[in-house]
Amino acid sequence: MSVAMRALLCCALLPLSPLSAAERSPVVSTTESPVKAEQLGNGHWLIDFGKAAFGNISITPASNREKGRMTIHLGETLSGDRSINRKPAGTVRYQRHEVTLNPRGPVSPRLSWSPPNWMKEGFLDLPKECKEEVMPFRYAEIEGAPPGFSADQVKRVSWSVAFDEKASAFESSSPELNAVWDLCKHSIKATTFMGLYVDGDRERKPYEADVLINQLSHYCLDARYDTARLTHEYLLEKPTWPTEWRLQSVILAWHDFLWSGDDGSLRKNYATLKARAMITRRTPEGLFQGWNKGDITDIVDWPAGERDGYDMKPEVKTVVTAFHYRALVLLEKIALQLGKAADAKEFAAAAEATRQGVNARLWDEARGCYVDGLGSNHASAHANFFPLAMGLVPQDRVPKVAAFLKTKDMACSVYGAQFLLDALYDAGESEYALSLLSSRGQRSWLNMSEKVGSTITLEAWDPSLKPNLDWNHAWGAAPSNLIARKLMGIEPLEPGFRRFRVKPQTASLENARIKMPTPKGPIFLEIQGRDASAWQASLTVPAGTVAEFHVPHVGEVSVQGPAEATPVGDKNGRRILGLGEGRWKLSIKG
Missing domain, CATH: 2.60.420.10 (Maltose phosphorylase, domain 3)
Known part of the structure; x- marks a missing residue:
């Protein structure tokens, strides 16, 4: 047996290692009635709760004499109009269970969850409030219900952090935009079932890039800052592998302070935040030397097919350097808030050197755009909207970068869309940004809801672009902050x-x-x-x-x-x- 095979087998035999976060936002349960129920035949029912949520169903007997064994199907999607899809693609969820009605009270199926077969550690346990397993589902199908059974006996008990539905509202003359807002607002609430922001149901693990979009969106929907702060601080202890996402920790920290007004987390974590800028990776020109392999790796966008052909070969990448620049700018602000004037001066000088280096070394004047990295001739959308969103583009170049981006359409993932639309609004391209927000194309939010059929935002625009996508990924819910922050234009200055x-x-x-x-x-x-x-x-x-x-x-x-x-x-x-x-x-x- 080869060494590689032996190592693989050893890994496969290791026990799975869930992690319990030191602190989480409390989660609360909500009991919901079906919005629609259809009796398909003798003892056969299809129940629709209208929108997906993380939880379980509870079935109450109609009387103390009602008994019977039933088959319960729970799922996120249908096969046809009247049956839950028993074999959904990717990591779309479905489970089948047997339950026996109990005259003494409500019964629920015993749900199960396991991480993907490649994931041996890093996923979270359920929060302490959840005594039993949960799953995301919209539909319940019941077979073998006793005579006289009624849909009134079925409830869904779902879990999320406390969420004030009335804290936010949006309505416009565009039905398309209103539908996008509704989809994204529900997505932010529904995906907080772990008490921290996680990477959907497949991994149940926090990632900085997910948290960034979750954070801003949650802030715009409900004036609660604890879930974002706790998830951010969890990731300061357990950072993930993408280079830019580690740099994003500084952005998360600044958002927490700017929106909430509480600098306690900045003070507690200042040394760690300074290290997140990875100053030692700077080149003499002020650019950032990333990693093409190893425990830390440049990502640009995900999935890889959504990078608009980005040239990943250079170690100095425009996108990664843009995030480094933004971290330096915000570290100057953080240092000033904490009374560390000498640090602030150093961060300001480093940021200015990076700004000059990017605009001298990575700009292609002939094409009016930024190239992907040092020594690259390729110019992707990402090499341009990230610098624009991070404040790196001089004012006289903004129209050229915006014009370049308008030739690209939505040439990025749902994650990249946060920064693309930030950049377009910052450049004054509000009409084009609105067209992307309300689009029905393949790379659009209405594609998720109207064509794919999900009621929570997807991990990617469409199953054809990421075959293993899940249907419960809040990093797809950027419009809930983009509409508030950019289209309506409300953002904190102090x-x-x-x-x-x-x-x-x-x-x-x-x-x-x-x-x-x-x-x-x-x-x-x-x-x-x-x-x-x-x-x-x-x-x-x-x-x-x-x-x-x-x-x-x-x-x-x-x-x-x-x-x-x-x-x-x-x-x-x-x-x-x-x-x-x-x-x-x-x-x-x-």
Whole structure:
């Protein structure tokens, strides 16, 4: 037997090693009734709960005399219209169990879960509140139900962190955009069943890139910061393998402070955060030398087929360097917050050297875009939208990069879409960004719900692009933060929303309104009208905060509110106004 074969067999014989996180957000149960039930035949029922969630079903006998053994099928998808798919592809979930009605009370099937066959450790135990196994499912099919059985006897008990459904709301003149918001909002809630953000049901393990999208999306939906913070701190102790995702720990830390206003985690973890910038990997030009193999490896995007042909050969990659730059910029801010002026000065100098190095060494002036890495001639979408999203692109190059990106369509994964759309909105390309958000193409959120049929966002755009995808991956739910942060334009400028920006970019929408939670209370914003002549805005600023409102049109602004608006400046003829607490109405004078 070869050494390699012996090692493989030894690994296969090792016991599986689940991990228990030191601390998690408490999870709570919700009991739900079916939204639809159909009796297919004698004792045969199909139950639909409307949306998938992580939990189990509970069946209560109609009387203390009702008995009988039933077969229960639970699944995320149907085969045809009236039967749960018994052999779904990829890691789409299905389980079959036998249960016996018990006159003494409700019964539930004994569900099971196991990690993929290659995963021997790193997955999490269920949180302590869950006494029995759970699975994601929308449908229940029952065979062998006794005479007189009713769908009223069936409930689903699902688990998630506490989630205030009324804390956020969004509605617009686009039914497509509204459907995308609804899909993503439910996805963020449903996938918190572990008390930490995890990589779907297949692995049940946190990854930094998932957490980044989960974090911003959860913040925009409910003013709770504990789940993101605890998952981030868990990953500081147990980082994952992609280079950029380790660099993202600094971004996660900054978001936690900026949105919540609490710097306790920064103070506790400052030394670890400094190390995450991996300063020793800098080249003399300020670029970042990554890894093409080993325990730490550059990833760019995932799955690999969604990299737009990215040239992975250079060790100095534009995408990885962009994340390094962003980590340095944020470490300067963190150091200043913690009173470490000398550190802040060093981080600022390093960030500036990186900015200059990227723009001198990785820019192709003839094509008006960035190349994939040092020595590469290939220019992918990723080599351009990541630098734009990370603030690396000089203002005079932004139109060229945006024009290049508009030739690419959605040339990235659901993870990459977070940064692509951030970049497009930052470049002022709101109409194109809206077209991607509301698209029905293969790489779209409506493809997930309308064509594939999932009610939680997928791990990838379509099964054809990742055959082993799962149907419960919150890193696909970026629109729940992109709509709030970029389309409606609400983002904190000072910790805890003491000061926040409102920069609406509603493009061709006739109207849009949002309720967005903050630590100070909800922000309400309503926009009407596409053109300056019809444009109006209504904004409610919570007590203890100040809004910096960027009027999206040129012209004289009419302002009605509890006090005088404070002029902050203007940009290309568009006014920027300071608005204190209270309700404000703005319009453009004709």
